[in-house]
Amino acid sequence: MSARPPWRPLHALTGGSVGVLLAVAAWEMAACALNPLILPPPRAVLAELMSLLADPANWTSIAATLQRTLLGFLAGAGVGLACGLAVGASLALDKLIDPLTTLLMAMPPIAWVVLALIWFGIGNSAAVFTVAVAVVPIVAVAARAGLVARDRALDQMAALFGAGPLVRLLEVRLPQIVTHVAPAAITELAVAMKVAVMIELLALADGLGAALARARVNLDSATAFAWIALVLALVLGLDRGLLRPLHARLERWRAAGIPSPGGAA
């Protein structure tokens, strides 16, 4: 009595990327009807992408953007997590900081770009700061929500066994907020990349955003499309290659309770 999932041929052939293939097909058709300056065909963009990747100088740009994104993301997520934990643990702090988080979330990233350039000047610090400050409030709100929703019976159990603050944090509290923080972090990684590209485009001399700005000045739409495709591919790669596997590993225990079809009971 093993309940096998039904065989879906389309799914099996394309690995679930039917949506992307359909979008590319629509793009191809639209490109035939339009001026290639406005919408270059997918083949031209792919060829341009290949030649971009063949140039080692472009890898430096990619590395610069990745570094800003990841540094800003990690700093923002770390600060957000710490704020959320502090706020979730203290009602007074919660009342104090809650309106501030709302304000922080309402702040347009572009406004942070202006402030960051004034404070830090043109450079890496401004980019990392802008990315981090965009990530902080969402992660803080998620961490707070996770802490509020925690199982207090486990807190009591840990207290009875005399658990110290570090054991309570690492063994009891943090694992419970993963469920809330992970979706926020996955969303915010994409935001981090967007913000990094934005500040590069506006103010910096290197990185994918700066390359995109050059393509705009040259009215080189195939190159612009290639850079955009590269940004999307990077976000997708970080999401599927890093964050989702990490999340799945942290939440392995959840899947353990669900009997798998065909697996041992």
Added chain:
Amino acid sequence: MSLAMTGIRAAYGLREILGGIDLAVPGGTIVAVIGRSGSGKSTLLQVAAGLLAPTAGEVAQEDRIACVFQEPRLLPWRRVVDNAGFGLKCLGVGRRERRRRAAAMLARLGLGDVLDAWPAELSGGMRQRVALARAFLVEPRLLVLDEPFSALDPGLRFELLAILRSELSSDCAVLMVTHDIAEAATVADRIVVLDGEPATVTLAHPLGRARQPRAPHEAHQIAAQLFADRRVAAAFALQACAADIVPLRASR
């Protein structure tokens, strides 16, 4: 004396829950506190475990306390062996030593082949055995039990109470609270009845030292005798229906 409480009063907000409780649990004995839900049992237990400060009275307890609750309260994100070793981790025992001792204890409790399972993969009885292993591993001087086996079937319950008797060191004091007289009568050396608002001890009934858990029929006999006492009936709000009780007849 492993746990001694004298003149304990405790309150939640303005409502006084405990109205002067004297209770002693010498090392090596099992004392069961019974009463209906909301009678103050859990409050008494929290005071005994040092989680709640009494408003009056004195508590003298051992510093190495372990606890088993009605639900196992395992960490779902830790494997069985690490859950069993949680108490040792709190005591600062290193990972290798912790896992070694936890594995040995789990093997004695019949869980030797699920060391690396997640709690969600175990049955209710197995999870409660992991919780027992976690408590035994810290070699407690005072073990506090909050209706630990009331969700289990009679066979499992008997098995776990037998483990409790065999695995505990001979000088460990056990304080158990439960609303289930049969559970109390299976293993306790003394049964204490809690009743009233605020709660006081209305009856302390010695049963004598049980080296092994009493068989279910024996425990139920003790329970039946206790229910015949008006203080016990009152503690479970059964005075009103006492007159209506008709002896059961065997059905055809």
